[in-house]
Amino acid sequence: MNRTRTFGLVAALIAFAVLPNFLKSYGVYLMTLFCVYLMAIFGLNLTVGYAGQMSLGQAAFLGIGAYQAAIFLKLGWPIFIVLPVAGIVCFIVGLILGFPALRVQHHYLAFATLGFNILVYLVMRNEEKVTGGTFGIPGIPRPSLFGYSLDGALPFFYFTFLSVVVLALFLWWLLRSPWGRAFAALRDNPMRATSLGINITAYTLLAFAIGAACAGVGGVYYAALVQFIEPAPFHFSASLTMLLAVIVGGSGRFFGPVLGTIIVVLLPEWLRFMQNWYLAVFGFAVVALMIWLPGGLLSIPERLRWKGAAK
Amino acid sequence: MADKIIEFDKVIAGYSPSLTILNETTLDARRGEITLLIGPNGAGKSTVLKTLFGMLVPRSGEVRFEGKRINGKPPRALLADGIAFVPQGRNLFGSLSVRHNLELGGITLPRGELPARIEEVLARFPRIRERIDNQASTMSGGEQKQLEVGRALLLRPRVLLIDEPSIGLSPKLVQEVMTLLRGLADAGTTVLMVEQNVRTALKYSNRALVLEMGRLALDRPASELLHDPDLNRLFLGGHARTAA
Numbered sequence: 340m341n342r343t344r345t346f347g348l349v350a351a352l353i354a355f356a357v358l359p360n361f362l363k364s365y366g367v368y369l370m371t372l373f374c375v376y377l378m379a380i381f382g383l384n385l386t387v388g389y390a391g392q393m394s395l396g397q398a399a400f401l402g403i404g405a406y407q408a409a410i411f412l413k414l415g416w417p418i419f420i421v422l423p424v425a426g427i428v429c430f431i432v433g434l435i436l437g438f439p440a441l442r443v444q445h446h447y448l449a450f451a452t453l454g455f456n457i458l459v460y461l462v463m464r465n466e467e468k469v470t471g472g473t474f475g476i477p478g479i480p481r482p483s484l485f486g487y488s489l490d491g492a493l494p495f496f497y498f499t500f501l502s503v504v505v506l507a508l509f510l511w512w513l514l515r516s517p518w519g520r521a522f523a524a525l526r527d528n529p530m531r532a533t534s535l536g537i538n539i540t541a542y543t544l545l546a547f548a549i550g551a552a553c554a555g556v557g558g559v560y561y562a563a564l565v566q567f568i569e570p571a572p573f574h575f576s577a578s579l580t581m582l583l584a585v586i587v588g589g590s591g592r593f594f595g596p597v598l599g600t601i602i603v604v605l606l607p608e609w610l611r612f613m614q615n616w617y618l619a620v621f622g623f624a625v626v627a628l629m630i631w632l633p634g635g636l637l638s639i640p641e642r643l644r645w646k647g648a649a650k
Numbered sequence: 651m652a653d654k655i656i657e658f659d660k661v662i663a664g665y666s667p668s669l670t671i672l673n674e675t676t677l678d679a680r681r682g683e684i685t686l687l688i689g690p691n692g693a694g695k696s697t698v699l700k701t702l703f704g705m706l707v708p709r710s711g712e713v714r715f716e717g718k719r720i721n722g723k724p725p726r727a728l729l730a731d732g733i734a735f736v737p738q739g740r741n742l743f744g745s746l747s748v749r750h751n752l753e754l755g756g757i758t759l760p761r762g763e764l765p766a767r768i769e770e771v772l773a774r775f776p777r778i779r780e781r782i783d784n785q786a787s788t789m790s791g792g793e794q795k796q797l798e799v800g801r802a803l804l805l806r807p808r809v810l811l812i813d814e815p816s817i818g819l820s821p822k823l824v825q826e827v828m829t830l831l832r833g834l835a836d837a838g839t840t841v842l843m844v845e846q847n848v849r850t851a852l853k854y855s856n857r858a859l860v861l862e863m864g865r866l867a868l869d870r871p872a873s874e875l876l877h878d879p880d881l882n883r884l885f886l887g888g889h890a891r892t893a894a
C-alpha cells in the first residue's frame with residue numbers, strides 16, 4: 340500500500356471514530372450495525388471473492404452466532420468466552436457443511452448453504468424452547484469489559500469498531516501470508532495452483548470456514564447491540580443482501596466489503612422514505628452494476644486510469 | 651543401461667470417458683537423462699505430463715515412478731515424492747513479486763525450511779536474486795522461465811517435467827534454458843521435456859520419444875535422430891512411423 344492510501348485509510352478511520360459523537364443514538368446504532376455486518380461481509384468476501392465460491396448462507400452463521408450469544412450472555416458468560424465459542428462453532432459447522440459440498444463441484448456450495456440457511460431459519464422459528472420461536476429472545480444484556488460496562492451506545496460502538504478493525508487486520512495479515520497468496524493463485528489459474536501442490540479443496544474449505552467464523556463473531560455483536568433477536572434478520576434474503584454487498588463493493592478486493600456494506604446495509608435505512616420503491620430502484624441499480632461494472636464499485640478508479648492510459 | 655525412473659505401461663487416459671487421448675501408451679524416462687517428447691500437435695504430449703503428474707487419472711494401464719505404481723496419486727503427493735511440473739505457457743503469478751512467487755512454490759514445505767530453500771535457488775540464479783522484489787510480470791521472458799524452473803527446483807525434485815519451455819523465447823534464451831536443463835540432468839535430475847523446437851532440443855537431450863495419436867511411434871537416441879537426414883521430413887508433415 341502506498342503512502343497516500345495509508346494516509347486516506349487512517350483519516351477515514353479517525354473520521355469514522357469521531358463521527359458518532361455528533362450523532363443521535365439512532366445514528367450511533369446504525370454505525371454499530373454497519374460494523375457488525377462488515378464483520379460478516381469481510382468473511383463472505385473471503386469465500387466469494389478470494390476462494391471463488393458462492394455462499395448463500397452467511398446470514399445463517401450470523402444467526403448461529405447471535406443465538407449463542409443471546410443464550411450465553413443471558414447466562415452471564417463473559418464476552419471473551421462467548422466470542423471465541425461463537426467463532427469456533429461456526430468454523431466447525433462451516434467445515435462440516437463445506438466438506439461434502441466442496442468435494443463435489445463448483446455450484447454445490449451455493450445449494451448447500453442455501454438449504455442450510457433455510458434449515459437454520461426453521462430451527463430458529465420452531466425450536467421455541469431454545470430459540471423463543473417467532474417471539475425471539477428479548478433482554479439480552481450488553482457485556483462488560485474488564486468490569487467496564489458497555490451499556491451505552493457510544494462505548495458499545497467503540498468496542499465493535501475496534502473489533503472490526505482487529506478482524507480486518509487479521510484478514511489482511513492472512514491474505515498477505517504465503518497461505519493467503521495461494522488464493523490469488525487459485526483465482527488466477529487453478530492449473531498453476533495445482534502444479535505447485537496447492538490443495539484447492541482444502542484451501543477453499545478453510546476460506547469458507549473462516550468466513551463462517553467471521554459471521555459467527557459478528558452475530559455476537561449483533562445480539563449484544565440489538566439486545567433482542569428473532570429469526571427474521573437471519574432469513575435467507577439477508578444472505579443474499581450480504582452477497583450483493585460483496586459483489587457491489589468489488590469481490591476479492593480487500594476494501595470492497597466496506598463500500599458494499601455502506602450501500603447495501605445502510606442505504607435501505609437512510610432511504611426508507613422511498614418505501615417500497617426503494618427495493619425496485621436498488622434492484623435495478625444492482626443489475627445495472629453487474630452488467631456495466633462487474634468488478635464492483637472499487638474497480639472504478641482502475642477503469643478510469645485504464646481509459647486515461649488508452650488515450 | 652540407466653534405470654527407468656518413469657514408466658508408462660499401456661496407459662489409457664483421456665479427458666472424458668468417451669475421449670481417449672493416450673491409447674495404450676508405453677514409454678519410459680531414465681535417471682539423469684533428458685528425455686525429449688516430441689510429436690505433432692494434439693498427439694497427447696502434454697497429456698502424458700499431466701497424467702504423470704496426477705492431474706489426469708489413467709483409465710487403465712500403469713504409471714510408475716521409481717518402480718512404484720502412482721496411478722491416481724494427487725499432484726501434492728507426487729511433489730512430495732520428488733516430481734515437479736512446469737506446465738506450458740506462463741506459470742508465474744504476474745501480479746506478485748518474485749519472492750512471493752518463490753514462496754508459493756514452497757507452499758508444501760514446512761515453513762521453517764522455506765528461507766533456506768529459497769536461498770539455495772537464488773544462489774543458483776543470480777539474475778532472479780537481482781529481481782527478487784520486482785513484480786514477476788516485469789521480468790523478461792527468459793528470466794520468467796528461469797524463475798519457473800527455479801521455483802520448481804525449490805522442492806529438490808528428482809524428476810522435472812517441463813512442457814514447451816521455449817515458447818515465446820528468443821533463440822538465445824532458448825539456448826540458456828536448455829543449458830540450464832542440461833546442467834540439471836548432469837547433476838542427476840531426470841528431465842522429461844516436451845518441446846516443439848525439435849532441432850535445438852535434440853542437441854541437449856539424451857533420448858527422443860515420438861508420440862503420435864497417443865502412442866509411442868519412435869524411441870531413439872537424440873544424437874542419432876538429430877543427424878538423421880529424414881529429420882526434416884519427419885517433422886514437416888511426415889509420419890515418424892514410416893521411418894522407424
Ligand SMILES: Nc1ncnc2c1ncn2[C@@H]1O[C@H](COP(=O)(O)OP(=O)(O)OP(=O)(O)O)[C@@H](O)[C@H]1O
Binds near residue numbers: 671694695697698
Ligand atoms: N483439458 C482438456 N479437455 C479436453 N480435451 C483436451 C484437454 N486438453 C487437451 N485436450 C485434447 O487432448 C488432445 C491431446 O492434447 P495434448 O495437449 O496432450 O496435445 P499435445 O501433444 O501437447 O499438443 P500441442 O503440441 O498442441 O501442445 C487434443 O486433441 C486436445 O484437444
Ligand SMILES: [Mg+2]
Binds near residue numbers: 695738813844
Ligand atoms: Mg502440449
